[in-house]
Amino acid sequence: RQCLPVAMFSRNDFSIWSVLKNSIGKELSKITMPVVFNEPLSFLQRMVEYMEYAHLLRVASEQSDPILRMQYICAFAVSALASNWDRLGKPFNPLLGETYELERSDYRVICEQVSHHPPISAFHADSEHFIFHGSIHPKLKFWGKSVEIQPKGTVTVELPKWGEAYTWSNVNCCVHNIIVGKLWIEQYGTMEIVNAVTGHKAVLTFKPAGWFSKDLHRVEGFIMDKHKKKLHFLYGKWTDFIRCTDILSYDEYFKENAHKFRSADSKGPSSNSDSPVHTPKKVLAKLNSLKMGPFKSQNTLSEVEDGPPGCEDGAEGGDIPKCDSTYSIDIPNSCTLWESTPRPANASEFYQFTVFAMSLNELEPGMEKRLCSTDCRLRPDIRKLENGDLDGAAAEKNRLEEKQRDARKSRKGKKG
Numbered sequence: 001r002q003c004l005p006v007a008m009f010s011r012n013d014f015s016i017w018s019v020l021k022n023s024i025g026k027e028l029s030k031i032t033m034p035v036v037f038n039e040p041l042s043f044l045q046r047m048v049e050y051m052e053y054a055h056l057l058r059v060a061s062e063q064s065d066p067i068l069r070m071q072y073i074c075a076f077a078v079s080a081l082a083s084n085w086d087r088l089g090k091p092f093n094p095l096l097g098e099t100y101e102l103e104r105s106d107y108r109v110i111c112e113q114v115s116h117h118p119p120i121s122a123f124h125a126d127s128e129h130f131i132f133h134g135s136i137h138p139k140l141k142f143w144g145k146s147v148e149i150q151p152k153g154t155v156t157v158e159l160p161k162w163g164e165a166y167t168w169s170n171v172n173c174c175v176h177n178i179i180v181g182k183l184w185i186e187q188y189g190t191m192e193i194v195n196a197v198t199g200h201k202a203v204l205t206f207k208p209a210g211w212f213s214k215d216l217h218r219v220e221g222f223i224m225d226k227h228k229k230k231l232h233f234l235y236g237k238w239t240d241f242i243r244c245t246d247i248l249s250y251d252e253y254f255k256e257n258a259h260k261f262r263s264a265d266s267k268g269p270s271s272n273s274d275s276p277v278h279t280p281k282k283v284l285a286k287l288n289s290l291k292m293g294p295f296k297s298q299n300t301l302s303e304v305e306d307g308p309p310g311c312e313d314g315a316e317g318g319d320i321p322k323c324d325s326t327y328s329i330d331i332p333n334s335c336t337l338w339e340s341t342p343r344p345a346n347a348s349e350f351y352q353f354t355v356f357a358m359s360l361n362e363l364e365p366g367m368e369k370r371l372c373s374t375d376c377r378l379r380p381d382i383r384k385l386e387n388g389d390l391d392g393a394a395a396e397k398n399r400l401e402e403k404q405r406d407a408r409k410s411r412k413g414k415k416g
Contacts, residue, residue: 044121
């Protein structure tokens, strides 16, 4: 389908300050959020959005050169974050034991909520070309001006044809301008993708916009051999594309265009030693965010905390930093590994969903008989929100959460 049954509600008349004002610096996973700030998907379905560009894994498996395989694995890892851009609705928290299954012509995937406290979601996807699996333990923190999302966990791609396994953790996400200004999202941190068999490693840096730079969405890094020798340079924007070039072409281009590789925290150009490889390591990881409309006055900004490094509001007056820098980089001998699929023209009416996301909660005739009774598509609160019944969605969400709390108390009582 190309759209949802009903357009989303406007959130302009809703304030979430009363919900979050006492939660600055705290973990948000245990806080009940008004359903108007949700999107009609479970987090399990959001995890499946990893698979939007699953064809990249098939292409990787078809390459005889391990360097080319690593290039396409990197492209897949970056592409998995593209759907996050402008997605400002919070997915529904999965219930313990909740599942989601999706079968396409070239792969199948199953997800399950395996723990409630702490919340842990696991997934497993396979095809004749690859196996992709992992688990995510999302952590959300409210810093007053921003919300930081840390989807902690490790994911693994196996290519059976080559007997290889690639592992990595995703980078953090931050939603800015929670109190005043236009909301905007950035991914930031270092992603290390390791081939445990050959020893090849890719180190990708997702640049924070910062106060001065215009590097919003920019990602760049190197593929190295087991001796840490740089072989290829990857660059692009996690919202749009990833390109790759050989290290000689990169070095020549860098000598003449060093100003285009400025450090994300610096107003001026970086040096060659400031390349992405030297960015401090972080064990980070995919999620999404909370939509929080503008509220309070500018004076409120002085009353709240700054977030951790990389999650500070980088533009004055609630402006969104410009993001033109990567487009000005066009290194000779580059090849494009991945480009994002444009979103539907009406995406702003439907939670900024991609076409792929639009399909995830679709319930086709006869599907209910084939689905497990714990499948996300059968959750009444998500279905009611998708159909525009905000009050019904809120009532069902509260009922299910109360039922889950009662079940947890019952389990504790039996253990006692």
